[in-house]
Every structure is written in structure tokens, then in C-alpha cells.
Amino acid sequence: MDIIQVRSAVRILVGDFILPVMTSSSPWVVDGLGGTAIATAIAGGDREASLKEVGGSVTRSSRCATACSACVTSAFPDGRAHRVGMIGVKSQGEAVAEQFVHRPGLRQIALHINIPFGAIGIGTDHDQPGLTPALRRGCLHPLRAGPRLDRTSEKESAMPHRCSGWVVPFLLLASLWLPPGGARAQNLTAVLEAEIVTLDPHFTPAYITRTFGYMVYDTLFAMDGQGRVQPQMVQEWTRSPDGLVWNFTLREGLLWHDGTPVTAADCVASLRRWGSRSALGSRLMAATASLEPRDARSFTLTLKEPFGLVLDTLGTTSSPVPFMLPERLARTPGTERVPEIIGSGPFTYRRADHRTGDRMVLRRNAAYVPRAEPSNYLAGGKVVRIESLDIRVVPDGQTAIAAMRSGEIDFIQYAPFDLLAALERDRRVRVQNFTGLDQFTGHYRTNAASGPFADPAIRRVLLRLVDQAEVMAGFGLSDRYARSCNAFFICGSPYESAAGTEPMRQPSIEAAREALRQTRYAGEPVIVLVANDLEAAKISSEILADRLRRAGFNVDMQVMDWASVLARRTRREGWSVFGVHALGVDLHSPLTNSVIGFNCTNATTGGFHCEEALTPLFAQFAAAPTLEARQAIAARMQEIVYGQAIAVPWGQFAQPAAYRAQLTNLIPSAIPLFWNVEKR
Template identity: 30%
Template sequence: MKVINKTLLLMFLAVLLVLAACSNNDDNSSDNNSEGSNDNNESSGEQTAGGDLQFVLNTQPPTIDPIMSTATATRDISRHIYETLVTIDSAYEPQPMLAESWEISEDGLTYTFNLREGIKFHNGEEMTADDVVASMNRWLERSSTAQSLIGEGTFEEVDKYTVELKLQEPSIFVLLALGGTLQFPGIMPKEIVEAATETGVEEHIGTAPFKFVEWKQDQYVHLEKFEDYTPREETADGLAGERIAYFDNVYINFVPDPNTQLGGVTTGQYHIGHGMSYDMFDQLESAEDVEAVAPIIGQYGIVFNKFEGQFAEVKMRQAVNAALNLEDIANAALGGKYRMSSSYMQVEQEAWASTEGEELYNNPDPDKVQALLDEINYDGEPLTFITSREYSYMYDSAVIIKEQLEQVGIKVDLEVYDWATVLTLRDDPSKWDLLITGFPMTMTPVEQLFYNDTWIDGPEDEKTEQLLKDIATADTIEEAKVFWDELQGHSWEILPILKISDYTTVMGVNKNIEGFLYLDGPVFWNTSLNQ
């Protein structure tokens, strides 16, 4: 079995960034931050076509319309149904997918995309400029990534196989936004886009190697090999290049119970388990037919409700930060599979990693807590902390955070729900004060969800808004990095979130699986089952 894990590879911007080797020498790093990973991208032999892949997720997504949710479960499924104009290779550089090529005008305001001809949708119709324009303009209107990195823009048809993106202002991040993996701009037939409701598209038709068959709620999503798929000719590299569907069918099974996940993976019922409990890593590692994998996938932390309630006051957020021993939380919740780092961008991203504000990270100070609580006249009103057992690291972290906060006199009501209910409650600011969630890697700081005014945490202050604008409109990466350092330092003062640590996902992969890639989520094309 070959597992290809590219998540730890460098996420540098197009040709503007300098690739550098990943370092594991950070003084604050856990020694276990990537146990079981394998960066070999070569198959051990001839891959076998046919068979069904049984994949297990610990939760089902709220939707599989890729632009309607930032949930990683949405991304992990929808990337196998829909494709984009631009994608990324293993070095996170933009590469063409449904676009054959592109040109950029001298003023940076017009991007011309030449489309691949003869590409079929899953309904048998050919993809043309009409479909691309409809899909991309819907994405521009709804995607927080598009709004933060591109701003005002419109896609227009030039001819049947050519489209243009017209911008109000130039941006050095356009191609990265188009190739991003979260809330990505999947291309769909025009009629499907036009029929979409406020909750998303009602039919799932794309151009990817697998086509949607069925979503059986609370059980599985069934995908089937798309026989008329036309792969690119370039060698596969990351998400770019040739994509081959070896499996006849893919079943993404939703199994919230950790013991059921473990039993299914170790007995061969499931070929790949994803998002498994951290305390099961050693059991996976000792299983005869399973390889245990734990790549770092991003960061996780506390989200504060800044719309209303106690955390609208910055000093209450600062009091929580001063109360917590973050490493104790990470160690208990992640079973040693974490890395302590104050940088909101991962340390491998040398163009963006920052140490600004690190003196405020993981520095508990009970006296400071009491002084801050006195300043705001905290009266003992309990905080409403919502969480779910479906993500063990969230629940385990929440339990420890509650204990630590109550030790310094901050009361907490811990409310435990299924994940779907948490997603519903967090959209209503009157229902919660804080929650735990994970944040996947992003290519630029301005893509971080917690810097978006429309996200669940609430509005940003004026200084943050200005620095985000300065980063997005910078002429060079070097200039943008200066603004980003200032913003990270400011963020540790006002705490849009409270980062706990970089975190991993625990996976068990059957040793008969060949060519499996994990790059910002699992990849089922170019993967096979060899008996």
C-alpha cells in the first residue's frame, strides 16, 4: 500500500514564492506531528481497475454543493463530483484543469481562460462557456474566498470555449483563489446553476472522474465511475494532471461511533477510515493489514461569538486566553498528535509563518485573568459552550477548557449535540458563546474564515479590516507579509479566535490500497484496490 500525503508540503503562491524544505525542528513541536505519513507519490506497481472503495467519515456533510459550505466533509465528497478551471499541484502552485490555458492582461484586470474542448458533464452534455460563466459568477457572489481575494469581478463569455474574468482591482491572489480546495468553484451545467435555491443546487452534475448516484441520509453517499471522463495528459501531481478512476464505485460511509469505525477499518469492512479518534492511533498501527497515518491538516481553536453576549467584549476573550494551558488541552484531546505554534499560518509556509504575538500564546496567568474580570465586572454569568462528540478532539478539548475556566472562576455550561445541530445553532448568535472547530490550511491569510465578516464569529474591528485590505491589494508577496505580521500581532491582542495548536487527522488505510493521496482531503482518483 502506498499512501501519498502532501498536506505537509509547502503551500507557496504560484511562481511568486520560494519553495523551501519543510522543517520539523520547531522548538514547540510535538514529535508525533506526522506519524505514519508517506510522501512517496509513486505506485509500487501496475494498478488494478475495478472494485468498490469503502471509505468512512465520522460525520456527514451539511451539503455536497461545494460553494454552500466550508465544512471539510463537503469538500471531501464534492471534489470527486466537480472540477475547477484551475487546480493546485503538490507544491500548491496553480495548474490548469478545465481551463486549457490562461492569459493575464498587463494591468492585471482581465484574465482570459481558454477552455478544454469536448469535456462532458455527467449528463452527457458538453461543457461550454455558458456553463462556466454561470458557475463562476455564482461562486463570486457566494464564496467568502472569492470576496476576500478577488473582490468585485464578473465572468463573461468571449466565445464557446473562452471566458474572461473582469476585475475592478488587480489582485496577486486570483489564480490561488480559483484553485483553492475549500468552498471551491466547481463547474456545473448552466441550467443546474440557474435552478439552484438558497440552500444549494438540487442536482449534482459535474465533470469529475466520479458521478453522483445517491445520498442515503445518515448512511452513505454513493459515487460511480464516469465512463466518459476525459483526463488531462500531464502526469498526475497533487490535484493536477491526469486523473484516472480505477474504482467502479465509491461509497462514503458516515459512521459517527469511533469503535465502529475502528472495527470496520481493522477487519477490512472499510478500506480507508478518516477523522478517527486520536486515542485509536496505536491500535491502527498495530493492526496487521492497516497503515496508521496522522498528517497535520491545519489548526484548531476556540471560536468566540463576537456578535453579542460576553465575548463582544475583547477583555473577556483576553481573560479566557490568560486562563488556559493550551498544551495541556492539545495533548489530552489529540493524543500527542499536534504541534504547538502561535502562527495562524503553518510553519511550513515560510512566506507567511509569523511569530508576531507569540508572547500571548499559551501563557496562562491567573492574576491577569482576575484583573480582566474585575475590569469588566464579570458577575458569574455562565458561558454557553456548544460541542459535539462526533469530533472527539472538539469534545475532549471542550471538557478540559470548561475545567480550566471554572478553576479561575469563569462558569461554563457545556451543551453537547450531534454535529448537524451544532452547525444549525452556531448560525444563531443567541444560542452560543463559544465552540471548538478546526481550520484547514489556506494559501493566504486573508482566506482564514475567522477574518470574514459573514462568518459565524462576527464582525472585525477597523484595524483588522484595513490590514486585510492592505494584504489583498499589495503589489508583492513581500509587501503583503509586512501587513500580515502586523495583523497577526494585532489578532493575538483582540483574539478573533484562540488558536490551541496545529492538529492532525487520524486515518487507517488498508495495505491493499494503492496510490492513495491526501492533499487537503482524500483523493479517490488514481487510487486502486489490489487484491
Template identity: 35%
Template sequence: MQRRSLLAAAGAALLAKPSLAQGVRPRTLRFVPQANLTVLDPILTTAGVSLNHGYAVFDTLYGTGADFKPVPQMAEGHEVSADGRTWLIRLRPGLRFHDGEPVRAVDCAASLARWSKRDTFGQTLGAAVEAWEAQDDRTLRIRLSRPFPRLLSALAFVGPIPAFIMPERLAKTDPYKAVTEMVGSGPYRFLPDEFVSGSRVAYAKSDGYVPRQEPAVLNAGGKVAHFDRLEWQIIPDSSTAASALQSGEVDWWEFADADLTPMLSRNRGITVASYDPLGFMAFLRFNSHVPPFNNAKLKRVVLSAVDQAQYMPLITGGDDKAWHTAYSMFPTGLPFVKEVGAEAMGAPKDLERLRRAVKDAGYAGEKVVILSPTDLPTVASFGDVTAELLKQLGMNVDLQVMDWGSVVQRRTSREPVEKGGWSIFHTTWKSSSIANPALNTNIRGQGDSGWFGWFRSEGIERLTREWLDAASDAEQQRLFDAIQLEAFEQVPVVPLGQFLQKTAYRSDLTGMLPGPAAFPWNLRRA
């Protein structure tokens, strides 16, 4: 606590400097994101901080409404052919990019083609697409090899990689290389001259943006920007961020540290609320591409050794009401989700038996490199817990600590650990972003084209395709269970529990939209 007090005092003194205080303006929304922004291209990564950036700058053809059904956003409407293989999507009139150019169907076609190479749901849709093309400037035509009834759901989903629309010249960038020029058609314009990674990100209200007339809900409806400017202040230390919020130097702290929320809650000028009512799940992610965790038998041993109660109190500040065990690959409480991993994960933790199981699995002393961020409070302590557990199991552990931006970049390496690769990192997912088999990037078995860790499972991919085509609830349930059973057998990830994340903001802010991203619209100062 003494260290926190000193840091808080230092942070308050820093933020009280005239150079910063003079920058405070009533028409500026000042935001402290969950981590540093290192990847500007929101199609290139699943990092939540890049998702937030993407929603400020870009827009989507469809959004997800209050009942989680797709609704038009940039689109005016659509038509589907009788055989279900041709979709025509008509754009709203008057849409413009931040460089003044009109949004055209060719921009949408190129954007969706690139997105479909990176997003998990997009890859599934893309496999059924014969062509993304323009019928005319305002009409996008999607030709399919087979009907895909959930096409709009894929285009509308909130994340982790939304189907953001960008100009054709940018969308033609290799999907595995970053777009560096941020030109979107969303409510805010990115200000590249003011961007300093590790310190500051700035946006200006887009005067040419024409919001829809419906109320804002999640990533749909009227995205009205009530502030002239949006400024991100990167503050890695939780105490400093809390001090800045209390002093009024910032308006909104995205992920409030659980240890500090009781203090913040006592401040009448601050509101502490659930970030997303559906909650989050935490996971340990294996690199299934390189030894030693290209061995499913070894991963099953780690799965059975993990005790979620060793992880969750670290993320919730010891608040037992803010988390619960989740022996499932999907968030509990959602349709079709059963805790099919309860037997494997809920058994007593017999270390001697587990050590023998590690040897029986064929582990030969290979180095296990764990990537652990210092500046992302939600997972900062997980690396220590996992490192200690694996050491107890007799593994050769190398815990490497770094900032989250470095983790995001390092986890793209497919090299062996001896050449800069990795074995494990920890992450969290918004419940809504992994709610069904098509969306759940964690367990999709797409191999080289899949998420970091490059887990491959032809069985899960086949079952997912069958689930997409399932006509009855009973058939969906059967396939949902089969997918989970296969995932617990092959173990691409280990679930660490389900929890509620808190956000904190100045009480004079109104219009906050709870959900799986930090939406910058609809907010205004009372």
C-alpha cells in the first residue's frame, strides 16, 4: 500500500503540471484505455485496445441491436435471392470517409474480403463466398457457393475483429500486414500527428459523419459524437490512473483496478459500474504449433492441474461475488453452454499424480516461455501463478515480463522458444465475443490461418460448419456439446474463470453504453 500511495502522489503531481491542466477542455473526452495502443489496424489483431480505436474511426455495414440481432448501420437494407446464394446490400446515401471521398460498394467489397481473411467468423463466411463485388456505387453484391443464413450476424458482430469498412486503396493491403493510414467513416477522425505510442492518442469529431436516427445500442444505431475531441492518455500504473480520475484530469478509466474500486466508489464524483453485464472469461492460451504444447496429452495435464480459485481473486480484488468457476469453453449462463469440463478441472489437485502424468505425457524438459504483461491489470499476475504451477509439475519455466503491447507483438512469432517464440500467454475475452462456436476464436481449429497459438482441429471445424447449418435447438445442443468435448480433449486453451470487469468514470458523464467495447459515442457531459 505504501508503494501505491507514493505512486498515486507522484501521478497526481505529474498530472497537475500546468502543461497538462491547460489542455483540459469541456468539449474533450479524456480516456484511459486498458493498455497502450501499439497496433492501429483493428483488422490485424484481437487486442481490445485496438478494437476501441477501431470503433472510434471506422463503421460497419450492420450492427448488433439490443436483442443481439443484426440491424442496418452503414447499410440501408438488403435483398437475398430465392436460392440464398446472392445478397445485395444497399448503402445509406451521404456516407463519406474522413478524407472526403464517398463510401462506395467497391470499398465495402475490398474491406470485407480483407476482414474475411483475419476474423474467425469472417473466415467461416469467406469459405462460402465466391465473390465480394460492386453492382453499382451504392450496392454491394455478395455471391455465395452455398447459402449462409448467418451472413448478417457475421457482418454485424461487435468483435473481436469487426467488419470495419475502409477505403478500397487501404483495404487492398495484405491482410497480414498493417494498414498504417487510418481513414475511416466513423464518428471520430484519427489525428496521426498527435499520436505518441505509450503516451497519447487523439481524435477529432468527424463533421461529415451522419449518424442514424435510432437510439444507440451496442455498435448499432445513432453514433452521435457529442465531444469535439477524444484524447487517450496511456497511464500504465493503476494508482496514477485512479488519482487522475479523482482529480478530474481524466473522465473515464476503462478497466478500473479491483483493488481501487472500493475507494473510487466512495467518491461522489465518480461512478463505478460493470463494463459489460455479460462479463468476461479468462484463459491460458497454449502455443500448439511448437513444443512442448504441440502435445495434447501434456496440455490435458495442465488443464487438470489448474485451480481457477488461484487466478480469479487476483482479477477481482478478492471479491468472491465478482467471479465464479466456469468449467467450459464458453461463458456459462448463455444458451446451450454446459460445463462439460467439470470432471477434468474440478477433480482434487494431487501434485504427485500430476508430476507423474507430465512425464507419462512425454515431456522431456523443454523450456516453457510464458509471456506476462506488466501493464494490463486484468492478467498481470496470472503469469506468476502459472509459472509456479508448472514449476511444481516439474517443467522448465521461463517467465518473461513485458508490456502488453510487446506481448501482442511477440505472440505473432511462430518460431521455437529458442528463437524468440513462446509457449503460453494469458488473456481475457468479453463473453459476447466467444458466445457460440463460429465466434469462439479460442477453440476454432483453423491452424495456420487461425488465432495466435495456431491450434488445428479438423473435427472442431467440421462440427462448427454443421452447427451453422443446424435447424433445430436439439441439433444445435448436440453439436455445441460435441465441440466442447473435442476442445477439452485437444485443449487449445485452459479456462481460468468468469468474472465482472469494472469501469470507472466521472459522474457528470451521461449516456455510457455498457458492452464489449469502450464505445465513444452517445456520451455527453451533464
């Protein structure tokens, strides 16, 4: 058996600098548990297979030379490519999960071992499952200069560690390159709801793109913590007595991330592009006679008919949000993605800092000029108190929580429901609850184009069947995090109403069974789509399928991932109902509510519903001059929605965030916001 020869270069990481320390052609062993190693595997000739970052404690020991081949071949006896989850220690109490891939025919590994400054004292777990006896017997000695922190025996602890003699002097030398004060730039590490895939802030209504947008871009107006719209990029504005002419002037000193000034022409082009992608924006554009810049910092919006929600529209949080872009990018058709990511927000994006499937690093925008007012939700001064925001891709919630407890992760947007009680007892962690518009509301979306639920009478059976308390109990949520709510425009919003909710007040299987007998239902299958990768959607749909069966429906439950659910719902056949949830900030207004926003349109995402009585009410709501008038219109819309059972709510709940206790001044928001926060 050939011995795998390892060439290595040892470097020390200090802040953003890498200091070369030592090179050697002697055999080294990597066990996947120490510092960070970047490996390139050479499989022969000039063919090169890049390996992922792997954690690795290293030792220079002659008796490990023969064990090294056993290290690879015995650990991976079937000769196939493998992924082995390991922990690469970055600093004391901070670990990163990486992967090591072995490929058959490997003969040489070129390693660059990065020894992070501050990692001294981190040991190795010799009992890591999956490693060979040869590895556990003596080829794994941690590179360290402090006391051991692993679980090795006293005999193993007494073994010589050849590296420690030269590591300490070089670490002392490296300290000369530390920034003033002896601390590296502050970094906050976060795990969000999903990977950020679409960076164009107008292209998709995806929540994760909205979160990215608030970091990198800025808005003309923004909502404060009391739901009031406040100026953001705008310094001042005027409105004509008839409400048809609006003049806006931008704040001084606004710059794009490429250093060019923000102009009124940029904002006009951005609003036009956003209006082509947003249902709310399209309503404003439909009421617009002209939208033109007056000079470099001011522009005028002239309406051809009253539109009572101009400022609410410009300051909406509903996705896609009216984020501002440079004019040259805003001229990109809404059907195409912008070719470059340039914003004017408090964080900057660089393509070099974005590794798809792994992480994205956003850096503090040193040129950003925050407003003078205190930070207040999305409004006020966006003062960034960290140097960088490191967004990691960790799909598994349990893994993310373990990483947060170990100190690697600072913030997790969605804490798993089943771990909330344990997290609340953990003194290292804080759980951030949400209420009102920051809560989610779940709905069962029905297909009006085909199948049993094309009949409104059969759809109305759901009003008597759905028990919101059972769904919330299925999540394992206490009353602190969840509630039943029959209001279509959510409880706690200005448009909360009880109109049309009578059939929903006492749900039961018996009442639903009796209502079903009075319909023309003849046993046709009800296809329930269950997304197996979204906890709330999965549980809500499974509970509905069970209650449908008990009420007398013939249920066909089809399990798939969420992406497949979204694809299936665009078809007129092949599905009947599925559970979905959205934030209150998007659902509380008729003009932004995605459940009814595509009523009587050609869109394939609204369940193919068309209730003609709803159509004129949207325009009436937008033109209504007072809150009271809008509330009356919203109540009428709710009566129509429930009268036709377009959708049925299954509960209102918070999906709490979790963060380490070292974070302070974190803004309470279901949309993660990372200005104002400090890391102790």
C-alpha cells in the first residue's frame, strides 16, 4: 500500500492577514478536528480535485508516516467519495462544521494548514466515530501550546508535541500585526431562514431576498415600530391640496456603493421597475400620470386619480420592497435580473465574499450616512456597530442550534419549535418572540380550477373543519407564541374584523361531516400537498389531511419538497389544497395580501380564484380617504373571502429567533435587521 505523502505550508491567520510560518515535506496527519485546512487533492497527472475546507489538527511525527495511508484507506474502506462532518476549531469556544471528501486513487495531498490566532488550547477528540484505530493510537496530536481540552488519556497527554516549540514564537510575532487595541474587526455570524439565492431586490417576493435587500439597499420611506411611515432616503416632501401632486427631495450625501451620488433619476427609474414587479406598486403606477426628476435631488409624482396610500406604498414592507437602485441597473427589465449588485444601504456586497451553498459576508458601509433620529424598526438611523455580517448556510436547525451553543453562530432567524423550551432555559441564549404584524398567519390555499374544491360549497366545509388550536398544538407552541385568529387581515392589524367568521367559531369533525353530506361531493380524491422541508407547512398539511379523512373525504396526501409544491400549484390540476404561511406585514392590507392579490388575474400562483365582487374593492380601498373607510371595505372583502372559502386560516404564530447573550440592542423584527446591534 502506497504511503500518501503530504506537502504542507503552515500559516497563521491574524485579522484579514495570512502570515506564512513554515513549510515542510514531512508527513502530516489531518484528523478533521483542529484548525482550518484548505486541501487540494492531486489524483494524478494534471487532474486536480478541489476538496472542501476541512478541519484539521496536525502533528509532525515520523511514526505517523505509515499510519497516514491507513488513515485514508481504512477510514473509507469502500473506496467511494464520502462526506464526513467534522469540526474545525476557529477559536476557543468557536467551531465550524465543514466536510472532507475522499476520492479513490488519491496519492498526494497538498495542505495549507491555517492556524487561527487565538486557537491555542483547543484539543482533539480522539474518540471521534469513524476514525481508524491507527488514528486513535497516536497519529492525532493537537497543535497547541496550552492545556489540553480533549478527552485523551494521561499517557497520550504526555506524548511530545513537536509543533508547539515553534508555534508560540510565531504567534507572538503575529501579534505585531494585530490592529490597535489587540482585537480583530468584529464579526456577527448569522443563520437565516434559507440561502440567499436571488440578489435582485425587485425580481422575487421571496422573504430571504427582502432580508438581503434591507441590508444592502435603502428605501425612500420606511415603517417605524408603531406602524407609521417615516422618511428614510427622503429629506422632505410636499403634497398638493387635491392630493394629486407629490414632490420629494432626497437627503444630502447619499452614495451608491461604487462611490457615485444617489440621484432623483435613480429613484424614478427604480420606482418604475419596482412597479412592474409588485402588485402594490402596479396599482400606484396605474394611478400615475407622470413620474419625473426635477433636479439631481428632487422628483415629482403626479397622479391622474386619487390614491390615498402614496406614502404607505413607498414605505411598504411587503415584498418585493421598493428598494432604490442606480438608474443604469434600474433600467434592466423587471423580467431580467440586474447584472450587478450595487446599493446604497448600510452593508456592502462583494461577489468575492459570496460562496454559493456555504456563506455570504456583508461588510459595513463606511460611507453610509444614517439619519439623525434614533433607530426605530426599519426607520430612523441605521447605525452599523459591527464590521461584517457573516451569513452561513446551515439547512438543519438542530445543527445550527448546536453551533450557536458552541459559540460559532450568533443569530438564528428561525429557532426550531421543539427546542424553544430548552433554549429559554439556556443562559447563553436569548429567544426573541414576536407579536402582531411580526407574526405569521397560516392559510390553507385551495384550487378553484379542478377537483372537489372547484365547488365553493365543498370548499366551505373547510370553515367548519379547520381547528386552529389543534394545528398550533401540533407545532408544540404555547400560548406565548401562538393563537387562533379568524381575521383574514390578521389579528392585531388595523383591519382586524369578525365579519363572515361565524362558521369558523366552533370547528368540529361532526359539523364538517354534516356540512359535507349537504354538498355534491361524490368521493373524488382531495390531493393534499405536504412540503417535507418546511416545518410549519408540513405539520399544518398533515393535520388537515387527517381531519379531512375523518370528515369523510377521500384524501390523497402527496409529500414533496417546498419547491415542488410551488411548481405544482401553478398547474390547474394535480392538487387540491396545501398549507402555507406568510408574515403579517404582508397579509394585513388588502393591497399586499398574497392570498387574494391575484384574484381574477392570469397569475398561476393564486389558486385560479376569480371573485368578481372583490375586484372593484381593491381600487376603492386604495382611494379611500380615511382609515375608517378602509376598515369598512376590508371587512366587506373578508366576507367575500370566507363566503367563497378562497382560503381558510389555520393559526397565527411567532417563529422566534434565537441569539447569543453577547448580542445587545438587537431590533425586534421578524425581518432580521443587523444595524444597531452590538456584540460584546
